Amino acid sequence: MPRPSSPILNPERIADAAIDLVDAGKPFGVNAVARALGVTPSSLYNHVEGKDAIVELMRGRLAERAAxxxxxxxxxxxxxxxxxxxxxxxxxxxxxxxxxxxxxxxxxxxxxxxxxxxxxxxxxxxxxxxxxxxxxxxxxxxxxxxxxxxxxxxxxxxxxxxxxxxxxxxxxxxxxxxxxxxxxxxxxxxxxxxxxxxxxxxxxxxxxxxxx
CATH class of the missing domain: 1.10.357.10 (Tetracycline Repressor, domain 2)
Structure with a gap:
């Protein structure tokens, strides 16, 4: 039986998940963002170096959304x-x-x-x-x-x-x-x-x- 595929991660999805967490007043961190995306923290670390990198993705994503x-x-x-x-x-x-x-x-x-x-x-x-x-x-x-x-x-x-x-x-x-x-x-x-x-x-x- 094939293993279920993991959600595809990219900077936009990571930033959107992090923004949604913070907007909702929920705890923010690598583990929290990973849970929101349905992936393991180790999978997330393959795309970002840590919490600071996620914050910068959020900054860029907000500016992108605002055009x-x-x-x-x-x-x-x-x-x-x-x-x-x-x-x-x-x-x-x-x-x-x-x-x-x-x-x-x-x-x-x-x-x-x-x-x-x-x-x-x-x-x-x-x-x-x-x-x-x-x-x-x-x-x-x-x-x-x-x-x-x-x-x-x-x-x-x-x-x-x-x-x-x-x-x-x-x-x-x-x-x-x-x-x-x-x-x-x-x-x-x-x-x-x-x-x-x-x-x-x-x-x-x-x-x-x-x-x-």
Whole structure:
């Protein structure tokens, strides 16, 4: 009698199983992912080196699902807005995965691709080399926080009605409506600040060039 065939493993199936586990709030690890896939841990180790490698597969798979590929021909600030908005949507869909992602270096080629496009856009705007990674870190923190905020409960603050916060909460938006408005305002403020900084740096360069 032929032996039952083992499920075919590939990076996509491994990543999907791991994402499903974490999204469901279940324990995550090599053994747990192997059980979810119906294989032995040793079979899984034939495809991944360990838990960290699975986390990176998850990162790449989320970006692949979200189809984050910076379109050609965008202005530098449009690239910034595109990446931040796409990241926020991706993070909001999988808030429990985020703590795993932020604790590991980014090595996935697809993810590095949109970060590289972001870096190139900022450099084209005139940002100094030493500022670009800092700006990217700020944008990352904003996208991460905004993604978590979108997955927050409708009632974020339970303030007493006789306080300033309580009065504002009582008449303000809630849930996704509040989160979307906060995000849109945050994008507007970030872009205005970055544009002003780019203009200031460009003006400083022009003055320096004129004095040479």
């Amino acid at each position: 984050i590929v910076v379109p050609d021909g965008l202005s530098w600030d449009a690239v910034v807005e595109y990446v931040v908005r796409e990241q926020r949507a991706m993070f909001a869909a999988h808030p429990l995965v985020l703590p795993l992602l932020v604790g590991k270096p980014v090595t996935d080629a697809g993810v590095l691709g949109y970060y590289d496009a972001l870096a190139a856009a900022l450099l084209s705007a005139g940002f100094a080399d030493e500022d670009v990674l800092v700006v990217i870190a700020v944008l990352d923190a904003f996208a991460l926080g905004s993604g978590l905020d979108l997955s927050a409960p409708n009632e974020v603050w339970r303030a007493a009605p006789n306080t300033a916060l309580g009065r504002l909460v009582a008449k303000g938006e809630a849930g996704a409506e509040r989160s979307d408005r906060a995000f849109d305002l945050g994008v507007e403020l970030l872009l205005a600040s970055l544009r002003a900084r780019a203009r200031a740096q460009s003006a400083g360069t022009e003055i320096l060039d004129a004095n040479l």
